[in-house]
Amino acid sequence: MSATQVAIALWTLVLKEIKRFTRIWPQTLLPPSITMAMYFIIFGSLIGSRIGEMDGFSYMDFIVPGLIMMAVITNSYSNVASSFFSNKFQRSVEEMMVSPMPNWVILAGFVLGGMARGLGVGAIVTLVSLFFTRISVAHPLLTLGVVVLTAALFSIGGFINALLANKFDDVSIVPTFVLTPLTYLGGVFYSISLLPTFWQNASLLNPILYMVNVFRHGFLGVSDIPVGWALAAIVAFIVVLFAIALWMLEQGKGIRS
Amino acid sequence: MAEPALSIRGLTKVYGNGFHALKGIDLDVEQGDFFALLGPNGAGKSTTLGVVCSLVQKTAGQVSIFGIDIDRDFARAKYHLGVVPQEFNFNQFEKVLDIVLAQAGYYGMPRREALPRAEQLLKDLGLWDKRNGSARMLSGGMKRRLMIARALMHRPKLLILDEPTAGVDIELRRSMWEYMRRINREEGTTIILTTHYLEEAESLCRNVAIINHGEIVRNTGVRELLAELDTETFLLDLAHPVAQVPHIEGFEVSQVEGAQLAVMVHRGQRLNDVFAALDEQGIEVVSMRNRANRLEEMFVSMVEQGNGEHREVVDRAEVGK
Numbered sequence: 243m244s245a246t247q248v249a250i251a252l253w254t255l256v257l258k259e260i261k262r263f264t265r266i267w268p269q270t271l272l273p274p275s276i277t278m279a280m281y282f283i284i285f286g287s288l289i290g291s292r293i294g295e296m297d298g299f300s301y302m303d304f305i306v307p308g309l310i311m312m313a314v315i316t317n318s319y320s321n322v323a324s325s326f327f328s329n330k331f332q333r334s335v336e337e338m339m340v341s342p343m344p345n346w347v348i349l350a351g352f353v354l355g356g357m358a359r360g361l362g363v364g365a366i367v368t369l370v371s372l373f374f375t376r377i378s379v380a381h382p383l384l385t386l387g388v389v390v391l392t393a394a395l396f397s398i399g400g401f402i403n404a405l406l407a408n409k410f411d412d413v414s415i416v417p418t419f420v421l422t423p424l425t426y427l428g429g430v431f432y433s434i435s436l437l438p439t440f441w442q443n444a445s446l447l448n449p450i451l452y453m454v455n456v457f458r459h460g461f462l463g464v465s466d467i468p469v470g471w472a473l474a475a476i477v478a479f480i481v482v483l484f485a486i487a488l489w490m491l492e493q494g495k496g497i498r499s
Numbered sequence: 500m501a502e503p504a505l506s507i508r509g510l511t512k513v514y515g516n517g518f519h520a521l522k523g524i525d526l527d528v529e530q531g532d533f534f535a536l537l538g539p540n541g542a543g544k545s546t547t548l549g550v551v552c553s554l555v556q557k558t559a560g561q562v563s564i565f566g567i568d569i570d571r572d573f574a575r576a577k578y579h580l581g582v583v584p585q586e587f588n589f590n591q592f593e594k595v596l597d598i599v600l601a602q603a604g605y606y607g608m609p610r611r612e613a614l615p616r617a618e619q620l621l622k623d624l625g626l627w628d629k630r631n632g633s634a635r636m637l638s639g640g641m642k643r644r645l646m647i648a649r650a651l652m653h654r655p656k657l658l659i660l661d662e663p664t665a666g667v668d669i670e671l672r673r674s675m676w677e678y679m680r681r682i683n684r685e686e687g688t689t690i691i692l693t694t695h696y697l698e699e700a701e702s703l704c705r706n707v708a709i710i711n712h713g714e715i716v717r718n719t720g721v722r723e724l725l726a727e728l729d730t731e732t733f734l735l736d737l738a739h740p741v742a743q744v745p746h747i748e749g750f751e752v753s754q755v756e757g758a759q760l761a762v763m764v765h766r767g768q769r770l771n772d773v774f775a776a777l778d779e780q781g782i783e784v785v786s787m788r789n790r791a792n793r794l795e796e797m798f799v800s801m802v803e804q805g806n807g808e809h810r811e812v813v814d815r816a817e818v819g820k
Contacts, residue, residue: 243574247607254604261597333588337649340552340582341605342574498556499514499549 243342251343252351259355263321263362270321271363274313278367281309282374285431297433297464302375306368307458308430311392313367315425315450316417318360318393322352322400323413330404335497345491349401349484356397357390364389377461384469385460391476392453396421398483405487405496424450429458449479502566503527504579504657504689505551510560512546512713520546522713523560528691528706530565530656533683535700535721536693537798538710544693545585547710548659552582564657578606581655583646585662585693591635595626598634599649606653613652620648623678640671647675651682657689658682664699672696676703697798701725709798732790733770735760738783747776761790 243251263270282302290301297304329335338348371377379385399416407413428450434442445451452472459465465472490496505528512521521543528534538544549555551562553573562569564576589598596617603613621627624644629637637645643663650658660679664672680703682688694700700707701721708718717724740757750773751763762773777784 243607250607250609251605254601258597258601265592329590332590333584333586334590336554336582336584336588337602338605339554340577340580341602342577342607343605344574494556498554 248347252347255351256354259325260358262325263359270359271366274317274363275366275370278309278313279370282371286374299462305431306371306375307461308454310364310367311454311457312425312430314360314364314389314393315396316421317363318356318396319400319421320417321359322356322397323403326352326401326404327407327413330497346488349487349491352401353394353397356400357393360393379461380463381460385457388456388460395476395480398487402487405490424448428454430454501530504530504565506563508561510550511558513558520713524715526708526715528689530689531687532689532706533704534691535704535707536691536710537700537707542710543713544710545661548661552580552659579656581650581658583650583660583663587642589634593634594631595634595645596630599652602649603652608653616652620651624648640667643667660690660692662693730763730765733762733764734788734790735762735784736786738785741782745777745780745782747773
């Protein structure tokens with residue numbers, strides 16, 4: 243395919259994915275907005291006012307970056323996992339497989355679609371948070387960069403999950419039993435400096451901690467961990483997972499007999 | 500000489516469970532042909548076509564589409580290929596127009612070119628009025644036509660139709676036949692068809708391959724194949740029921756119902772002799788027809804013969820254990 247044809251194919255796939263999640267917005271865009279509004283009301287306003295400050299900031303200001311990141315992570319992941327698995331289930335993935343579209347375009351199309359939803363929901367949650375606090379961004383470029391990279395990373399993760407899944411249950415296992423616990427334990431609601439030394443060290447094994455902290459650093463200018471190291475780790479994860487997902491596609495794992 | 504539209508050499512497929520779906524088949528389909536690939540369920544038809552359109556990974560062998568080896572440049576080969584699978588394989592929740600436009604996009608076709616093409620195909624196939632409706636609201640026949648429109652969006656030179664008229668009513672089936680004939684005749688599109696309706700293959704196709712147990716058992720012209728037909732069975736409707744089966748010298752006669760007889764006529768025998776004998780016995784025939792489609796008789800006899808040989812091989816293997 244020529245470069246123009248590749249661009250048309252990629253745009254077709256991205257647009258199709260965006261149309262899909264906007265068509266079913268009551269399932270994709272509305273629930274996270276309501277859930278996050280609940281978090282802001284209950285944890286930020288009601289309980290947060292009794293907690294006081296965290297790392298020198300009001301509790302509401304402290305949890306806003308974490309909650310935005312949580313929404314981005316779960317929505318990027320679940321968008322690609324459910325959309326690609328649905329394509330497998332309805333066999334519409336064959337439309338793409340019989341076409342001359344390179345595998346990397348298929349992967350990139352779904353990943354960009356997942357990123358669009360993750361970032362879209364992140365933007366909605368940010369707007370919701372404005373009803374509860376005034377947001378100031380200390381490092382805008384870093385903030386934008388890390389949220390885009392995180393959306394990409396979890397979109398690729400969702401794609402791999404969908405390739406390996408054989409039934410709908412398989413696409414909900416990872417978000418329920420892996421992503422949610424790691425996100426809650428990834429410093430969304432607390433600073434790891436509150437934990438005993440052992441659990442502080444154990445938390446450092448949680449990759450989501452790095453993303454939440456870098457994102458919070460972008461907003462507030464404070465972080466529990468070195469920002470440069472965390473960014474490098476996210477980029478490395480993206481490269482490795484993209485290569486794995488592409489290899490699986492080339493091998494036809496889960497889609498070719 | 501022009502490259503064949505499809506050339507297959509030594510194609511072998513062994514599935515993960517050890518099942519030998521294809522045992523080194525060779526097949527050529529010439530450009531512009533209307534070709535039938537026939538075989539009973541599980542014979543290897545869909546596996547063969549699956550390999551050609553990249554849905555199934557081959558174990559060994561070579562496949563070329565218009566001279567392009569799929570192992571060397573599958574992407575270029577795919578431009579020539581349009582596929583209408585056996586089962587519905589589109590997103591049922593998408594709009595009809597979006598489905599065909601997306602397919603054009605996957606082939607890198609710009610939207611300004613894809614829109615008029617989609618309009619033409621959807622109008623030709625009677626789906627234009629449904630373009631803004633969700634695909635799941637279409638009837639079974641409409642869904643099949645949608646898959647044909649989708650497969651033709653990028654103007655393929657080779658169209659693969661895997662049982663395109665399964666579950667489609669007779670009137671619609673005939674209109675789909677007419678459409679397929681038209682694109683084969685007017686646009687020169689090579690068509691490969693698998694079907695269980697042998698009448699369809701006899702009516703549409705010029706050449707045929709019969710596959711059974713993963714092997715091509717015949718590959719010839721439909722006319723040549725029919726010329727080999729040794730026996731035909733005719734059903735005779737009688738004016739009045741007969742109490743016993745009449746004897747006709749040299750012919751095998753059986754009674755289907757009280758007023759219907761089945762007569763097997765071998766090649767070289769004359770139907771006139773049948774009528775003369777019945778006339779002599781005072782039996783009046785009011786109408787006559789073939790018991791089955793002629794190709795079907797040939798197909799059944801080949802498959803039965805193949806199954807017998809296959810059973811022998813299995814039996815020998817069992818004894819040898």
